Amino acid sequence: MLIAQITDLHIRMPGQKAYRVVETDRYLPPAVEALNRLDPAPTLAIVSGDLTDFGRPQEYAHLKRMLDGLRMPYFLMPGNHDAREELVAAFPDHPYLQGADGFVQYAVEDYPLRLLMLDTVVPLQSHGMLCPRRLDWLRQRLAEQPGRPTAIAMHHPPFLTGIAHMDAIGLLEGAAGLEQIVAAHPNVERILCGHLHRTIFRRFGGTVASTCPSPAHQVALDLRPDGPSAFVMEPPGFHLHEWRDGALVTHHAYIGEYPGPYPFHEGGALIDE
């Protein structure tokens, strides 16, 4: 089972630039193309939030036209730039988005690795939270199939990254509760997150939590406590998670044309000229 993760697409309308710099909608088609070209083909794709920049209906319609070019099933979840109602309305053919208890939370059951999608959104706020109701939902889902290998996906990562301006709008409530739940369920293989626009890993509740790069702009790597809120146009990327031999192996991949591939060997020996 091969899961492609793309995240933080921040789709705006054609010609509109996010933060006066990035025409985000021009970056998604190459990402879709990169995923479609993968061989072996991904079993499915997850899109871990900040699907649009302002949660407007026309942004979702534009997003849908582009994502529908994926030749694999895809599963969506909201981030802090999204609006739940507009998202659900724009994807009527994705009934799982109806979610549970007013949140866009759902389980994907049909694959060897079970996926539990959590909604960390606080409407109109940049930070995220997991309230007791959302944590209860997770507890109940995990209790349903206690031994089954499971990955949790959510937009806001549940840990501090050291990028101060992002930590200020991180998962401000519920991380400790989540950690307790995860620690009690060793079958949670991974927590797959977005929000940070770059690859970061950390141990969390005995499992591994990760964040994924954006197919458009990346958050600047700046670990100074007073580092300003800023982004860079580093190469676009995505994650490819392979469920193999009972564990999840993650590859960070770049989107775009790069020289190569070049051979290492010639005539059975390393090239040395």
Place this chain on the structure above:
Amino acid sequence: MTDPVAITLSRCAKTWPDGSRALEPIDLQVQGGETLALLGPSGCGKTTLLRLVCGLEQADPGASIRFGDDEVSQLPPEARGVGVVFQSYALFPNMSVAQNVAYGLRVRDMPAAARDRRARELLALVRLDGFADRRIDQLSGGQRQRVALARALAIEPRVLLLDEPLTALDAKLREHLRVELAQMLRQLRVTTIIVTHDQDEAMMLGDRIAVMSAGHLEQVGSAEALYRAPASDFVAEFLGTLCRVRAGLRDGLLVPGDEALAFRPHEARLDAPRADALSARVLARFFLGGSVRYEIGLDDGQRFPVVAPAHSSHATGDAVSIALAGPRVS
């Protein structure tokens, strides 16, 4: 299609890590080409059993799952040769009909030309020639169901598994699709297990039905055998309605007494009141088109339904006697 294989389950149990038992050890055989319906209420273990066959769950040590002569219990799902139709996310809305059908082949790295050819063959098989390039939202519910079936069959599965395939649909469409699916399964002759909580679905689709409750098999047999000769109260009550009455029975007539009687609503007949019969009254009458359903009350407060032919004309409040006619549930 290759020759159908039998599915043989031996000592298939499932215990969760917290010690709770999802399935007691189960022995079950599905004949080659047969459709077996796993029927039971939610939580009875039927979906867990399907997931064991599919390979999405591992059975407890000591279990054996054989497809024909091949032991598959240690194989991952993709190596078992199972085609699955799930209740959820039945089809991928962003992919065309042909891409949906070819999905499993693409994931298995079949070259593009070969998988297109295979997708078209399958679409012809489910009578959807000419729909290859349609979008999923351009299809009717019935057509979607056939695409889901074609997708499951595309990988030439040895075994077809259907998990509540009609549950998400509205009642009218379900009834129509049951007939269509039943015909298609008979024509395909691929060994099939279908999970359902709906007794009508199980009776129409299953060559045999395995009734499950609380993690174990209650009874396996044809719909008729289960209905006429249920092995337990659970089966009797799950397959159809069972009236339970404490009364006496003399020459087919309900009389005062204290025997535990059980019968189906259509096995009772309402007649004019008789001095020697148990005194009963019509509490309510519902005309249902093809039949009339009565709610009957006894003097001691017991109540039960009786189903009579459409021309039956007892009115609410009428005093009646009750006879038990025809072959009875035993």
